Amino acid sequence: PPPAPVTFLPSPRQTVKFLKGCRLEVGMKNNVKWELNNEIVARHFLKNLRVFVPPHALKLPEEPITRWGEYWCEVTVS
Numbered sequence: 001p002p003p004a005p006v007t008f009l010p011s012p013r014q015t016v017k018f019l020k021g022c023r024l025e026v027g028m029k030n031n032v033k034w035e036l037n038n039e040i041v042a043r044h045f046l047k048n049l050r051v052f053v054p055p056h057a058l059k060l061p062e063e064p065i066t067r068w069g070e071y072w073c074e075v076t077v078s
């Protein structure tokens with residue numbers, strides 16, 4: 001089947017409201033070394049939530065994310 005369309009939210013306010021209610025899961029393998037970055041998170045926004053977020057619009061925590069856990073990221077909406 002074709003991929004689901006990207007979610008269209010007509011205003012920044014609706015986008016923020018939608019994103020606040022989301023929980024993004026990024027599956028990373030546990031048998032290889034990895035570090036989460038903006039490009040990986042942006043891909044998972046599109047893949048899992050059907051929302052296009054450019055990598056430059058994301059702000060991840062200062063410390064590298066290299067382990068499973070719960071983390072916050074900021075999304076700039078314009």
